[in-house]
Amino acid sequence: MKTAAQLKINETARIAEIQEGYCCQKLIEMGLLPGQQIKLSRIAPFGEPICLLVHGRELALRKKEAHHVLLQ
Amino acid sequence: MASTRKIALLGNPNVGKSSLFNCLTNLRQKTGNYPGVTVDKKIGYCTLSNNERLELQDLPGLYSLFAKSIDEGVVINTLLHTDHHVRPTELIVLLDATRLRQSLLLAYQLLKLGLPVLFVVNKMDLAAQSGNHINQEAIKDLFHEQVIFINARTEEGIDALKERLIDPIERIPTNIEAQNFIPNKVTDKVQENLDVERDNVLYYLLQYPYLSFLKNEQRVYLQRVIEEERVNVAQIMRDVTVQLYHKMDELLPGIIVQKEQIASTNKLDQLTTHPIWGNLIFISLLLLIFQAIFAWAAYPMDWIDQGFARMSQFFEQILPNSIITDAFVNGIIPGLNGVLIFIPQIAILFGFIAILEESGYMARVVVLMDKLFQHVGLSGRSIVPLISGVACAIPAVMAARTIANPKERLITILVTPLMSCSARLPVYTVLIALVVPNKSVFGLLNLQGLVLFAMYVIGTIAALLASLILKWILKQQGTSTLVMELTNLQIPKWKNVGIEMLEKVKIFTFQAGRIILVISVILWVLASFGPGSLSSDSPQVNKPAYTVPLEESFAGILGKKMEPVIAPLGFDWKIGMALITSFAAREVFVGTLSTIYKLADEDDTQGLIQKLANEKRPKTGQLMYTPALGFSLLIFYAFAMQCMSTLAIVYRETKSWKWPLVQLIYMTGAAYFFAWITYVMLS
Numbered sequence: 001m002k003t004a005a006q007l008k009i010n011e012t013a014r015i016a017e018i019q020e021g022y023c024c025q026k027l028i029e030m031g032l033l034p035g036q037q038i039k040l041s042r043i044a045p046f047g048e049p050i051c052l053l054v055h056g057r058e059l060a061l062r063k064k065e066a067h068h069v070l071l072q
Numbered sequence: 073m074a075s076t077r078k079i080a081l082l083g084n085p086n087v088g089k090s091s092l093f094n095c096l097t098n099l100r101q102k103t104g105n106y107p108g109v110t111v112d113k114k115i116g117y118c119t120l121s122n123n124e125r126l127e128l129q130d131l132p133g134l135y136s137l138f139a140k141s142i143d144e145g146v147v148i149n150t151l152l153h154t155d156h157h158v159r160p161t162e163l164i165v166l167l168d169a170t171r172l173r174q175s176l177l178l179a180y181q182l183l184k185l186g187l188p189v190l191f192v193v194n195k196m197d198l199a200a201q202s203g204n205h206i207n208q209e210a211i212k213d214l215f216h217e218q219v220i221f222i223n224a225r226t227e228e229g230i231d232a233l234k235e236r237l238i239d240p241i242e243r244i245p246t247n248i249e250a251q252n253f254i255p256n257k258v259t260d261k262v263q264e265n266l267d268v269e270r271d272n273v274l275y276y277l278l279q280y281p282y283l284s285f286l287k288n289e290q291r292v293y294l295q296r297v298i299e300e301e302r303v304n305v306a307q308i309m310r311d312v313t314v315q316l317y318h319k320m321d322e323l324l325p326g327i328i329v330q331k332e333q334i335a336s337t338n339k340l341d342q343l344t345t346h347p348i349w350g351n352l353i354f355i356s357l358l359l360l361i362f363q364a365i366f367a368w369a370a371y372p373m374d375w376i377d378q379g380f381a382r383m384s385q386f387f388e389q390i391l392p393n394s395i396i397t398d399a400f401v402n403g404i405i406p407g408l409n410g411v412l413i414f415i416p417q418i419a420i421l422f423g424f425i426a427i428l429e430e431s432g433y434m435a436r437v438v439v440l441m442d443k444l445f446q447h448v449g450l451s452g453r454s455i456v457p458l459i460s461g462v463a464c465a466i467p468a469v470m471a472a473r474t475i476a477n478p479k480e481r482l483i484t485i486l487v488t489p490l491m492s493c494s495a496r497l498p499v500y501t502v503l504i505a506l507v508v509p510n511k512s513v514f515g516l517l518n519l520q521g522l523v524l525f526a527m528y529v530i531g532t533i534a535a536l537l538a539s540l541i542l543k544w545i546l547k548q549q550g551t552s553t554l555v556m557e558l559t560n561l562q563i564p565k566w567k568n569v570g571i572e573m574l575e576k577v578k579i580f581t582f583q584a585g586r587i588i589l590v591i592s593v594i595l596w597v598l599a600s601f602g603p604g605s606l607s608s609d610s611p612q613v614n615k616p617a618y619t620v621p622l623e624e625s626f627a628g629i630l631g632k633k634m635e636p637v638i639a640p641l642g643f644d645w646k647i648g649m650a651l652i653t654s655f656a657a658r659e660v661f662v663g664t665l666s667t668i669y670k671l672a673d674e675d676d677t678q679g680l681i682q683k684l685a686n687e688k689r690p691k692t693g694q695l696m697y698t699p700a701l702g703f704s705l706l707i708f709y710a711f712a713m714q715c716m717s718t719l720a721i722v723y724r725e726t727k728s729w730k731w732p733l734v735q736l737i738y739m740t741g742a743a744y745f746f747a748w749i750t751y752v753m754l755s
Binding site for chain 2: 020022023024025026027028029030031033041042044045046047048049051053055056057058059060061062065
């Protein structure tokens with residue numbers, strides 16, 4: 001399944017679910033929930049962290065964390 | 073007599089909490105300790121219009137009461153604490169009008185806990201600017217009128233807030249229908265043994281590791297309940313959080329009409345994390361900060377040094393010739409000088425850091441540096457302490473407190489002193505002048521300059537390598553996650569920057585300063601007195617009774633006794649003595665050698681270099697300061713932990729003597745080892 005780690009710049013997508021793991025609590029608390037629309041806004045120089053726009057806010061995630069954000 | 077009301081201030085990071093705290097308390101703040109945790113405890117005092125004085129506690133910013141680290145755990149521990157000296161009587165929660173959805177998570181959790189909360193909504197002006205219309209009536213409905221709207225930057229609404237605080241804050245009946253996801257049976261079981269309210273059971277079960285006030289038997293009981301009833305702690309935390317968000321998403325359209333769901337990032341902002349421009353901007357900023365710490369601080373530092381020198385002379389003249397005078401003039405006054413001299417650099421560095429944080433730029437820096445630094449066990453935020461360490465390790469170590477992850481913070485603190493600080497410069501200069509010929513390389517570069525540059529490179533590589541090694545050795549404390557919000561760039565609030573500078577200077581001066589002062593006096597004792605102090609020989613001319621010349625002092629004798637130990641490195645007892653005294657500050661090395669070689673003027677560097685160049689080894693008659701010895705000493709100084717002020721500040725920042733000791737051992741051990749190898753290889 002496609003994850004947020006595979007998004008390209010300015011690509012939008014909708015979250016299908018947050019995969020269980022060490023960071024899922026943090027991701028959910030920060031507003032990344034199933035059904036939420038997201039857009040990739042930045043990719044840092046070495047490929048990570050990536051930045052996602054969600055609900056009017058910008059969040060920076062490492063690739064490992066972005067892998068937990070499963071997309072529709 | 074009613075005890076002072078204790079009000080705790082909560083809110084998300086970046087919501088303007090420190091602005092609000094500063095507005096209410098101004099300079100009546102103090103910093104203390106939470107036991108067992110390195111995050112600072114901030115307390116302040118606020119006087120209302122009826123002359124009532126409130127105690128305000130600024131709790132660490134967090135997004136949810138479900139703590140994921142012991143630093144975050146401080147909040148839930150404080151809120152549920154059974155000791156009324158610790159537990160606040162009332163709460164103020166600061167919400168961000170531009171991030172209402174996120175802010176409400178914490179608000180809902182607090183409502184459900186049934187604690188007396190006053191809601192304060194900040195940044196109303198910014199919300200309006202971005203085209204989002206906020207329905208204040210709906211918010212007042214939600215919070216039963218217990219809400220104040222403010223703008224912490226302009227201090228609008230602060231007076232209304234203070235007026236509101238005259239009446240005690242009451243518990244609000246919670247109107248959020250939300251299930252706890254814990255079966256009634258389990259809740260009953262918990263309530264059997266612990267005297268807690270039903271709504272709090274959730275937190276006792278899910279967060280008991282952070283509740284320091286629990287008795288051991290209670291802790292064991294909770295653990296047993298979790299195991300027996302197969303309570304899936306992680307799953308419940310997720311479910312509760314998701315559910316609260318669903319409730320919020322139902323209510324939100326009634327509260328706020330959002331203009332655009334998914335905006336785009338500002339073009340200028342995009343530059344800050346651009347591979348080329350982002351790094352260029354950042355490097356320029358670093359150079360500016362570095363220049364500021366090095367050059368701008370030099371003026372007030374010289375002024376402080378001169379002031380104290382004059383003070384010394386003054387007291388020496390007017391006070392009678394005695395030990396106490398000597399202790400005062402040569403022990404305490406230089407000790408005080410040694411503490412106050414750091415203030416300009418600390419003030420400047422934290423001024424810059426406060427600006428970077430307040431403006432929101434720091435988050436962009438983290439995005440730039442995170443991947444690189446994660447490889448060596450550091451955080452993206454470690455770059456500021458490391459670079460500052462090239463000027464001086466003391467403010468640099470303090471700067472590490474911006475790093476959230478405890479392990480990354482600790483590693484940063486432990487390796488920063490390896491960066492070649494400015495105190496090493498006088499030592500490097502003398503040694504390089506002594507053993508490196510003043511030639512040109514490739515007709516362009518000066519050889520001496522190149523060697524100096526190489527010393528800085530060695531320091532940097534050492535810091536990164538040490539970091540890598542520590543990453544493997546130290547136990548990981550919980551997994552490190554980034555998931556960080558990039559708030560909009562904004563102009564910093566200067567009052568906050570000023571207060572931040574002042575608070576950091578206070579922390580250093582009073583908490584690290586007293587340690588530095590004590591060690592200064594001890595070193596003075598070691599360098600002034602010796603076994604010969606009590607003999608009946610006539611005292612030295614113009615010196616107080618009981619003092620002895622440097623070579624006969626305890627420090628001197630220690631230096632001589634040390635000689636066999638440091639001989640493999642090519643050092644002699646004179647160097648040994650200078651190593652001991654320069655523990656006060658690295659640059660003292662040069663001054664001590666000047667004294668030993670009986671130079672009239674301590675600052676006569678050229679004179680010293682000449683004396684050293686002519687020095688011969690007593691046993692062989694050969695010249696002593698060969699390149700082998702020169703480089704051996706250089707390498708020793710690059711690695712050795714040779715600064716009591718650094719140890720003092722590391723103690724203060726890690727709240728334990730264990731880590732300064734570790735630092736002392738590993739750095740001085742590395743210094744000995746590499747200096748020895750250098751000497752053996754070059755001789």
